[in-house]
Amino acid sequence: MASKKKKVRVEMRRNLSKPPRENDVTRQFQDNGAHDVANTERVRAKGDASRHRTIMAEDAAAMPGTEGGWVRGRVVRVHGLYSYVELDDGRTVRCTVRRVLKSLQVDERSIVTTGDWVWVAAGGDALRGAEPEGVIERIDPRHGVLTRSSRRREHVLVANVDQLVIVMSLVQPELKVHLIDRYIASAEKGGLKPVLVLNKIDLADPVALQPLVGAYSQIGIPTILASAQTGVGVARLRAMLKDRATVFSGQSGVGKSSLLNAAEPGLSLRVSEVSDVNQKGKHTTTTAELIRLSFGGWVVDTPGVRQLQLWDTRPEEVEGYFSELRPFIALCRFPDCTHTHESDCRVKDAVRRKLVSGRRYYSYLGLFNGVEE
Template sequence: MSDKKRKGAGKIRTEFRKHYGSRPKAADPTREFLAADPADENDGPASERVRAKGDSSRKRTVIGRPSGAPESGAPIVLDVDETQCLPGRVLRVHGLTSIVESERGPVFRCATRRLLKTIATDQRHVVAAGDLVRFRPESGDTGVIERIEPRRGVLCRESRGRQHVLVANVDQVVIVASAAEPALKPHLIDRFLVTAEHDGLRPLICVNKVDLVDPADLQPLVGVYSQLGYPTLLVSATRGWGLDRLRRRLLDKASAIAGQSGVGKSSLLNAIDPQLNLRVQAVSDENQKGKHTTTAAQLVPLTGGGYVVDTPGIRQFQLWDVSPAELAACFPELRPYVSHCRYPDCTHQHEDYCAVKDAVADGRIDLRRYESFCHLFSGE
C-alpha cells in the first residue's frame, strides 16, 4: 500500500489511558502484527500503553482500520514488499546500525524501519544479535530492516525498566563463571538458570579458571547443579582443561555465551577456535572486577559448524517478565513440593505448613539455592 493511500484512511488519534497492570511480554516486536487475523482487527484495542515521565500524557498515531471500515482482507500494518527484500541474520548492533549478513553471503550495514521502533515501546533496542530479518538493500552495502521475524530462544534481562534482548534465536545458553579472579558468584548463575527455564533455553554451566583453585573445592557446587540436571563443565582456557568437552557441546548449535565481566568468555572462545581472534583484557588488579572487553553482542561462526553469540559481560542480571508466581516453577527442585503446601498462594517464605520449607529443613533442597529463590522473590 502506498504512503498516499495510507494517509487519512488508516490513522486514528487517540488519548492514552493510564494502565497499571502487568507488562505484556513482548519478545517479538512484529509477531502480533504479522499473525493478526484481519477479521478480528476491530476487536483489538485502538491504543497502546506508552511509558511517560511523571503525570504527562501522550497521543500516538495508531495505524489500523477505523471502526466501521469495510473488511479489506490483508493487514495494513508492516506491509513489506517481499520482492524488494532479502532475508538475513543480524551479526551485531552498533547504535542505530545493524550489521546484517544476507543468505547470499554479503554483509550490509542497515538502519531500522521507524515503525518497528514505534511498535517496540518496552524494548531497550528493537534489533538484537541473532535476529532473522527482512531488509531492503540500498546503495552500496547499506540497507533498511523492514521486518523482524518471530523470535525463538531469546535471552533477555531488564534494563532500566525495559526489556533488553541480549541475543535471539539460539538453542542454548552457556553460563560462564570463573573459579577465581573474579570470585565465583553462584547467585548470578542461578539468575541465568531461571531465565533459561522461563524462556525454554537449554543451559550449560561452564566454570573457567579452575587452574587457580583446588578443583575439589568446587565439587559441592557442581554436585548440586548436576543433581538438578544442569550439565556443568570445569575448564581452563589457559591450560586447555576441558576444552574438548566444551567444543563438542557447541558443535552445530546456536549458543549464547553469557556471564559476568572478566570470567574469560572471549578467552574460552579463542581457545576453542583460534581463528576467532576475539579481543581479551585482564581483570582489574584493584577490585578484581572484570573489564568490558566485548561491548556489543556479536555473532561469530565456528570453524567446525554452528555459531556462538559472544555477549558483553555484566555485573547485574535483573530478570525480565518473571512474576513471583512463576518463580518457583523455574527452580526444578521446588516443583515437586509446591502442590503439597497447605495454602494455594503460598510464597514459601513465612507460611506455616509449607512443603518447600520442610524440604529445605530436611536437606532435600539445597539451602543456598533456596536463598537464591528468596532473594529473587523479594526482587533483590
C-alpha cells in the same frame, strides 16, 4: 504489488503522557477562575484510549519475497543506530530500522537485537555489494531469548539461540553462586538450555568444587570445569557448541572470550586482565556479536554483566524457574503458598530434609523479594 497495510493501536511513549498545562502561567494570579479554565490546554485526554495511537503497519499476512525487494537475513551485531545483517548469500548489509517498527515496541531498549531474523529492503547496489546499506522492514517472531531489565525497560541481549553458556570464574573475579542461579532462571524464562562453565580451574582446588558441581548436575544442568590457559574442558565445550546456536554470558573478566579463542583457534577475540585492586574485569567485548564456528554452529559473545535483573517477572512466577521445587509445590497446604513464611510448606520442608539445596532456596528468596544481585 504493493503490500497490504492495516491499522495498529500502539501505546504512547511514557514521556508523552503529561498532565494538563496552562497556556499563560501569569493567569493563576488573576481572580477570574473561569477565564483560567478556558485557557487550560489538556495534553492527556481521558480514558485508556488516550494512551494509544493508530499507525499504519504492514499486514502480517502479506509475507514479502525477494521479488518485492525484501530479502531475509540475520542480525550479526548492533552498533549504535545501525544493525549489521548477514543475508542468505553471505553478504553483510548495514541497516537502519523502519520507524514504524520502533512505534510498535515502546518497552524494549532496542527494537533489533543480535540473532534476530529480519527482512531487509535494500537497493540494487546494496544487493550487488557496491553499497551495503538497507532498511529492516520486518522482524520475525523470536524464540530462545536472553533478556534482562535495564532502566525499567526490556534489554534483549540475544535472540533465536538454543542454549546459554553461563561462564563463571573460580577466582579473579570471585565466584558469585547466586548470579549463576539468576542466569538459570533467565534461561528457563527465555526457553534456553543452561550450561555452566567454571573457568580458571587451574587456579582452584577441583576437589573443593565437587559439592557445587554435584548440586547443579543433580538438577540436570551440564557443568564443565575448564581452563582457557591449560585447555582443560575445551574439548567438551566444543562438543556442546557443535551445530547449536549458543550465547556466552557472565561477568567481565571471567574468560568468555578466552574460552572461545581456545575452542575456535584463529578467532582472536580481544581479552584483558582482571584488576588486582577490585578483582573486576574490563569490558573488552563491547557489543554482542554472532560468530559462525568452523566446526558447525553459531556463538554470541556478549559484554560482561555485573548484575542480572529478570525482566517483567512477578514474584509468584519465580517458583516455576526452579525445577527442583516443582515436585513439592503442589503438596503445599495453601494453593498460593509463597514458600517464604507459610506453615505446612512442603518446599521449606524439603529444604530442611536436604532434598532441595539450601543455597538454591536462598537464591529463590532473593529473586522472589526482588533483591538485586
